[in-house]
Amino acid sequence: MQIQAALVESPGGPFTLRTLDLDLPRSDEILVRVTAAGICHTDLGMRQLWPQDRLPMVFGHEGAGVVEAVGDAVTTVAPGDTVCLTYQSCGVCQPCAAGTPAYCEHAGALNMAGSRRDGSTPLSHPDGTPVHGNFFGQSAFATHCLTTASNTIRVPADLSPTLVAPLGCSVQTGVGTVSTVLRPRPGTTLAVFGAGSVGLSAIMAAVADGHTVIAIEPLAGRRALARKLGAAAVIDPTAEDDVTAAVRDVTHGGPHYAVDTTGRPAVVSQALHALRKQGTLALVGIGTAQFDTMPVITAGITIRGVTEGDANPTEAIPQLVDLYRQGKLPVETLITEFPFTDIEAAAGAALAGHVVKPVLTFA
Structure with a gap:
């Protein structure tokens, strides 16, 4: 399917909107329509440091959205669910089994490689040229992304996606x-x-x-x-x-x-x-x-x-939602909204300290 994504095409280069092709979900993957995405300093720092051989690249790791399709092995969410996206973990290594997935033994390959764990990437230019992605198992600076059960957490549908997005990393x-x-x-x-x-x-x-x-x-x-x-x-x-x-x-x-x-x-x-x-x-x-x-x-x-605050997202994100409902976590005080098309301006505002948490919104 065709999507719009913000690419970084050179080390330290700007975010540039491009039309890309996104694979349909594999059996363990989830297709999410992104409705909001926070910009974190990790995105901006990695943009500066990302190696040339893994460019162009789609960043973004504080996504919120709606599930559009799931692979046949996915049982945790279903089409129509509203979700918060967070970091990815394998679920089976010793730290994951012990309930500390933030220290997953495969965290680097799953979150920071610019590809799936098997080395493939679900993104490409219309001519078939590969584009790197899968950042934190999502690459949320796009209208759609692929995720997995470990980093896709169902949240109440009545919550604004601009509030939900930062829960997956900075607030957590x-x-x-x-x-x-x-x-x-x-x-x-x-x-x-x-x-x-x-x-x-x-x-x-x-x-x-x-x-x-x-x-x-x-x-x-x-x-x-x-x-x-x-x-x-x-x-x-x-x-x-x-x-x-x-x-x-x-x-x-x-x-x-x-x-x-x-x-x-x-x-x-x-x-x-x-x-x-x-x-x-x-x-x-x-x-x-x-x-x-x-x-x-x-x-x-x-x-x-x-x-990641030692957080186990399946437990932590619902707890953050409860704290917000109780008025103990006024996340809205941190947020400034920007249209997705203004992503470079949002990044500049964050770097200059003019805003605390820019959150991109999608029409």
């Missing part, structure tokens, strides 16, 4: 980092470094559970939003000579927990050294870090890497 990651991984003790303080969509989702989760949370964020609009969402204090790191000292001061000796969403070495170091003794740092942002191990050892600090 932020909420899960607090509620599933850190699980702050009552009376403790959490510092969130970086108030983008992941950081603000972490703040929502912490506030919903009654914890004291502070946000460290250079953009004034995001600091204001963190306050609106319940942060007890906000810090502008560009206005502080010593960010670590400022965090320690406002938390009366340092937070018990910290979340870094930036992946920036200087920020990771600030978060690490701001913690009080026996504190825990959750690393969510992708990047590099270098630090002296002595303070980590002498203070008994725990450093924990987190993928």
Whole structure:
């Protein structure tokens, strides 16, 4: 079938709308008509780094849509179901069997290879030239995509797809980092470094559970939003000579927990050294870090890497929907809508920090 998709055709190049051919679903695949797709910094970062030999490529991994067809082996969803799309997992390896599919042994091949696990791609130009896809098992920057049961989660039909789309990655990651991984003790303080969509989702989760949370964020609009969402204090790191000292001061000796969403070495170091003794740092942002191990050892600090908030999507996404229904997860405060045809403008707005979570809508 023919679809419209946003291609990246050169490393770091723009999103360009093209007409492509999409395979019909195999026995284990699901054809989804995309109704909304969030833009995540992972999409934008991978656009810059994606190798030439796997271009052109269709990105997008925060899709929402309606099931149009299923393969004969699919039993979890049916045509007409409204769904949230998330990361793909194999379902049978040791981590998957243990209920931690975010650490699937085949995650790279399933999510980041630009192809199906067998090396094929379901996308091509009308002349038959292959186009890479299957990003996070979906490639949602398109009017239609193919998914599998592991990353296609049924959601209530009355929810706006623009609200549903971010649940599959950024919201799931932020909420899960607090509620599933850190699980702050009552009376403790959490510092969130970086108030983008992941950081603000972490703040929502912490506030919903009654914890004291502070946000460290250079953009004034995001600091204001963190306050609106319940942060007890906000810090502008560009206005502080010593960010670590400022965090320690406002938390009366340092937070018990910290979340870094930036992946920036200087920020990771600030978060690490701001913690009080026996504190825990959750690393969510992708990047590099270098630090002296002595303070980590002498203070008994725990450093924990987190993928997708350790979420098991089949359980986590319905829980996120429930939190939204209860008014504890106001996802709409993060979202700015853009027509799919304006995807490059939406990407630019995200990179410039003008919006928190751009969500593409499809007519």
